[in-house]
Amino acid sequence: MSSPVYIAIDTPDLDRAQQLAGEVRHHVGGLKLGLEFFCANGHHGVLEMAKFGLPIFLDLKLHDIPNTVAKAIQSLHVLEPAILTVHAAGGRAMLEEAKAAAGSGTRVVAVTVLTSLDAGDLRDIGVSREATAQVEHLTDLAREAGLDGIVCSGAEVGIAKKRWPGGYFVVPGVRPAGGRLGDQKRTVTPRQAMDAGASVIVVGRPITQAPNPDQAARAIEATL
Numbered sequence: 001m002s003s004p005v006y007i008a009i010d011t012p013d014l015d016r017a018q019q020l021a022g023e024v025r026h027h028v029g030g031l032k033l034g035l036e037f038f039c040a041n042g043h044h045g046v047l048e049m050a051k052f053g054l055p056i057f058l059d060l061k062l063h064d065i066p067n068t069v070a071k072a073i074q075s076l077h078v079l080e081p082a083i084l085t086v087h088a089a090g091g092r093a094m095l096e097e098a099k100a101a102a103g104s105g106t107r108v109v110a111v112t113v114l115t116s117l118d119a120g121d122l123r124d125i126g127v128s129r130e131a132t133a134q135v136e137h138l139t140d141l142a143r144e145a146g147l148d149g150i151v152c153s154g155a156e157v158g159i160a161k162k163r164w165p166g167g168y169f170v171v172p173g174v175r176p177a178g179g180r181l182g183d184q185k186r187t188v189t190p191r192q193a194m195d196a197g198a199s200v201i202v203v204g205r206p207i208t209q210a211p212n213p214d215q216a217a218r219a220i221e222a223t224l
């Protein structure tokens with residue numbers, strides 16, 4: 001069975017991205033490429049990374065008017081991503097059009113509340129609900145809009161899964177016990193995320209900034 005760990009390859013440097021993927025390829029289930037990588041390397045970079053033979057998760061967090069998001073997703077068809085993110089806050093029509101525009105092999109998942117935000121940050125952007133209540137609300141919206149799943153923190157995935165048993169749950173912001181949090185605010189361990197119902201977990205810096213990324217990926221795998 002393939003690993004539920006997707007490595008977040010957050011670098012603009014294609015050589016470094018290929019080096020990392022080469023090191024950890026036998027101990028991760030997929031490669032997550034985000035804005036930093038895509039802005040620097042575009043389609044070419046994604047196609048190069050696809051040569052590792054692992055599923056590609058394009059974490060572009062699209063958020064615009066429905067027509068623009070749909071056209072952007074059509075432009076990504078050639079890359080055949082296994083997973084693609086959009087922001088749930090783009091609204092129902094945007095989510096519906098995003099799903100309709102995606103290829104049949106692509107899971108479209110909606111980012112609910114970024115794992116770097118806490119209750120104070122939510123208040124700053126005009127959201128008075130706690131993170132958990134906001135995730136619940138946006139989980140319902142994503143399900144109703146026909147998406148495949150959501151992105152949320154490990155603190156909410158259990159409750160989100162109860163609302164949507166058939167959903168696909170992507171959990172970033174995971175940290176091995178005692179690991180450095182960086183800018184992440186709602187974190188759990190990889191094991192806690194899986195026990196709570198994550199379909200896949202996303203791990204970036206705990207692997208990519210480790211002195212030995214393959215060893216770090218193996219150590220995480222061993223806890224699952």
Ligand SMILES: O=c1ccn([C@@H]2O[C@H](COP(=O)(O)O)[C@@H](O)[C@H]2O)c(=O)[nH]1
Pocket residue numbers: 008010034059111113114115116151152172173174182184202203204205206
């Ligand atoms: O809510 C979210 C959505 C996406 N991410 C992405 O996951 C990785 C996490 O990297 P770490 O180094 O393990 O913190 C990163 O690519 C984010 O863009 C997220 O963290 N939270």
